[in-house]
Amino acid sequence: QSVLTQPPSVSGAPGQRVTISCTGGSSNxxxxxxxxxxxxxxxxxxxxxxxxxxxxxxxxxDRFSGSKSGISASLAITGLQAEDExxxxxxxxxxxxxxxxxxxxxxxxxx
Amino acid sequence: xxxxxxxxxxxxKPGASVKVSCKASGYDFTNYGFSxxxxxxxxxxxxxxxVSADNADTNYAESLQGRVTMTTDTSTSTAYMELRxxxxxxxxxxxxxxxxxxxxxxxxDYWGQGTLVTVSS
Numbered sequence: 001q002s003v004l005t006q007p008p009s010v011s012g013a014p015g016q017r018v019t020i021s022c023t024g025g026s027s028n029x030x031x032x033x034x035x036x037x038x039x040x041x042x043x044x045x046x047x048x049x050x051x052x053x054x055x056x057x058x059x060x061x062d063r064f065s066g067s068k069s070g071i072s073a074s075l076a077i078t079g080l081q082a083e084d085e086x087x088x089x090x091x092x093x094x095x096x097x098x099x100x101x102x103x104x105x106x107x108x109x110x111x
Numbered sequence: 112x113x114x115x116x117x118x119x120x121x122x123x124k125p126g127a128s129v130k131v132s133c134k135a136s137g138y139d140f141t142n143y144g145f146s147x148x149x150x151x152x153x154x155x156x157x158x159x160x161x162v163s164a165d166n167a168d169t170n171y172a173e174s175l176q177g178r179v180t181m182t183t184d185t186s187t188s189t190a191y192m193e194l195r196x197x198x199x200x201x202x203x204x205x206x207x208x209x210x211x212x213x214x215x216x217x218x219x220d221y222w223g224q225g226t227l228v229t230v231s232s
Contacts, residue, residue, distance in 0.1 A: 002155070036218040038156070045206055045222040046148075046156065057220065089156050091218060099172050100146070100216045105155040 004103035011109040020075045022090035033093040035073035040087045085110045113137040115223035130193040133207030145190040146210040149203040161216035197230045
């Protein structure tokens with residue numbers, strides 16, 4: 001049970017918009033620590049998708065965006081494509097644990 | 112280009128230790144730390160800890176305190192993760208990743224290919 005809560009699964013049709021939430025608490029996201037997002041395709045290493053809440057690394061399409069408010073953060077994916085089907089994880093620092101922590105992960109299915 | 116190449120798969124017996132290496136290239140090794148992350152079969156990502164490039168600082172997950180040691184060797188641009196007193200639930204793919212944090216973990220950007228560690232009697 002992670003201190004960062006993500007929905008186990010989300011789904012959407014090609015071309016649609018989906019959002020994935022990451023809810024923490026006063027010792028992590030609510031304390032002002034940044035949230036970062038990763039995409040993991042089956043059988044591969046995670047890939048950095050969003051860093052420092054809303055910045056995209058070079059090469060990541062602008063269909064992916066991040067936001068943060070209060071104790072939560074969100075990853076939005078617009079113009080959903082079949083290749084977006086993957087697991088998505090949020091990451092933040094937790095002051096009470098004195099270390100970083102991942103969310104439990106969300107499986108995105110493209111219908 | 113940035114590359115992280117990890118050592119090969121390991122099979123260990125319960126109670127043994129394992130040491131995974133991660134050789135970095137394509138950037139200034141001394142400017143970034145390393146995070147280690149593991150993933151048990153069919154499970155999510157678990158952050159294990161962070162080490163600074165010069166070994167001066169470490170930050171380990173509470174659940175692994177006392178069993179894990181992370182180090183680096185700047186002469187060979189290699190990071191290491193040693194896990195002791197292995198149990199069956201340590202069976203996982205272990206990833207090293209370059210971390211952008213200074214003085215502590217922040218976010219990994221480039222990742223190694225992963226090393227499968229299997230703990231079985």
